[in-house]
Amino acid sequence: MSQTMSVMDAVTGQLLDEGRWPPNDLSKSMGADYHYILPTMINFLTAVQVRLQNCDPVCQFAFDDAFANTALGQDVQTLIGAIDGATA
């Protein structure tokens, strides 16, 4: 499985765990439709980070609060792309 697929797996798996899937509208942002705020978005990204460490070999995803703040305005697809870009 590619890194991108692993990121998709981690993001969507965490959304399912949090009961946030499916949203009423896929095009809406993580903040407006998924009801994340900065602390809960940081919690979400931390959980994604842990899930990615479960990959073989390990994927290292790094983020800061500016990344999380930007994520609040992104839809799921854009967020997956951003996490993929921040993962090594």
Next chain:
Amino acid sequence: MARPRDGAGRAAVVLGLAVWAGAAGMAAATPAPKDICHDGRVDKHRLMSALADASHLSWSFGEALSQTASPGAQPAWRRLAAGKDLCKQGVACTKADKAALEAIEIQLIYVLTQDATEFRPTKRVTSPEAFIADEDAQLECVAAAPATPVQTAAAPPPAAPAAPSTNGFQLDRFRIRGVAQDLFYPRTAPQFKGLSKTSLSFTSDQIADKETQKFVGVLGYSLRPDYLLNSIIPYVGINRSVSKTKGKAESVSADTRDYGVLGTFYVRKTFGTPEHPLVLGNYLTLSPDYLFDFTDHSAIVSANLTYIPYLNARLNDYIAVRSSDGPAKLFSWEPIAELHWDNGWYVQAGVANQALHRDYSRLGGRFGVSVISENPDIPLTLTVTDIQLGGLSGPVGHISYLSSALSWSLSKFVSLDLSYVDGRREDTAKRERTTAVSLSAKY
């Protein structure tokens, strides 16, 4: 190459493909029309078979499903629409089967609700079971849409918006609320809907021949743009209520100004398993404040510490409640729980209520619930909270302050509110009991 260590992630992978492809204007995880269309319509049997293949549902599960009796002797492919609920209906499921059933259900919901370009529903249903059972609910196969650019794994991630400048005053860093504690949340936060608002109300009591004007509001400025964590927000607040009864002198029941700074700090701790992590966010706020009361010329310096635990989809976060016949969210609710430790030192006892104006320390919390409608045609928000504080020292042994507000949003920033408060104020310990209808604003 990275590979999940167990099979449970399969559903999420398929879901991920659906999201990825759907947002890009295509549906790569959806079965191809040539495989499932017959006479211009999707053959439901072929569709379910294709989804079962794509999600790698095991042969052994298929056999077990065929051998298990069902109401109305439905064929196995029809019963697949029940998704992972089949595992509760006497059919033996492995973890991988459960994940595959979940993937089938989610992918079918996606096809039914997201207007995939290849298919057009003849009747709007959002539940897989309703779609399979209802003969009027069909998917028409339409000609392929013009090709749209596909974002591939190799494509660079979308560029993040440019970081706002941190130099100079910026209008979007101003926040206007009803109480200082609500300055934490930026306008982009969903909690913004449930926050207190600055309000200016005029009440005319024609029986008592009395007119009342009331203004309550706090203006803050975030020193960091839209950041909740480790931020500093200086603010100024006003609470003034003036009544005039015909033939009598003007009466001022409340007239305070306060100046303070809100500081916030955030640390988090991870629990759970690597496959299902659970993160607890610990949010601390410290707010030194100077409040002057013009009605009795008292002044108090206070320092309040607040602790807010954030546990996603469990505590201080919204939990979605969905329709029983589909994935549409009906409303979301948020359990609210915070711990407060308030400390105050009177620097000026004032000319009245001097027995009350003594240094204090109180410990307790704020608890409640906020409910927001997910229907854009019914923009209602109900927030009910209760502050309960016990006195560690000082003249007032117990603070209880119930606050409730029902809001109808006229826009994101303006709403019509019906509010009720009853109890002693957390900052001045003065009693309040008011019911008000007001036009409210926040920014």
